[in-house]
Amino acid sequence: TQAGCSLADAITGADVRLLKERYPGVPVVTYVNTSAEVKAESDICCTSGNAVQVVESLGVDRVIFLPDQYLGRWVATQTEIEIILWEGSCEVHERFTAEELQGYRNLNPGIQIIAHPECPPDVLQEADFVGSTAGMINWVKNERPRQVVMVTECSMSDNVAAESPQTEFLRPCNLCPHMKRINLENIRDALRDMKNEVTIAPGIAGRAREAVERMLAVQV
Missing domain, CATH: 3.40.50.10800 (NadA-like)
Incomplete structure (x- = not known):
């Protein structure tokens, strides 16, 4: 693979x-x-x-x-x-749109939007916070918002949600097809058989x- x-x-x-x-x-x-x-x-x-x-x-x-x-x-x-x-x-972050985020705001008054800086400028302009995954984790921990829209790769946003169970996370779920090709079986086989060097x-x-x-x- x-x-x-x-x-x-x-x-x-x-x-x-x-x-x-x-x-x-x-x-x-x-x-x-x-x-x-x-x-x-x-x-x-x-x-x-x-x-x-x-x-x-x-x-x-x-x-x-x-x-x-x-x-x-x-x-x-x-x-x-x-x-x-x-x-x-x-290709994942580029698919997010400002209109999509405006829709979340309209449906969820008071919601906070946090975005990864790999997103297009109009998306970042809609965000309340822009930062890396680690930056998002720290922001949510410190601000403790009730609801958050996470604008990043869907699986990566799991890391942020796991650190802040008090916050409800809404996620426009864009998945990376490349990262999804790596799974536990791939890792196990590589370590066990020492292949794919x-x-x-x-x-x-x-x-x-x-x-x-x-x-x-x-x-x-």
Whole structure:
């Protein structure tokens, strides 16, 4: 079983090299949902939870942000740094619409909407809180809302709901077909039979690791 990712498939190492030629000297910030080859061509990685801090840690006026255009656009609203975008997107978060969320508000007065920053800008404008899965968990714990609409991948939102049983969660349920290809049987078989090994060339692995380690060194 080969599980993919629309974000990881949106860009290649060759694409990054061409961008670096077009924007010489501009640091490349890469979301962790990318291939090792893309990370190897990048200066630093980021997650949805630390993207703003990573971008601002570089001390520059502009950065190239890969590959999620929507996460990049959201980061641009949180900082004065110019963000050069790539036109990648998460096929799950891209399907949410502002009209859908307005419908939830109309049917459930007072409901709170929390959204993942991989969603399109008009969706984020409808949200009361925008953040990573961990950020959503903390927000719900602290705010203790009565009802929440969670705008993220349906299974990922289970993690937030499990942490806050006092809150009623309404979920427009978009599932990731790629993540759903991974199940307990797959994991059991891989561990038991030691199969489906992924091999990465040492030169790529080492450079990709450096980009990840630079991210881990950023104080959040």
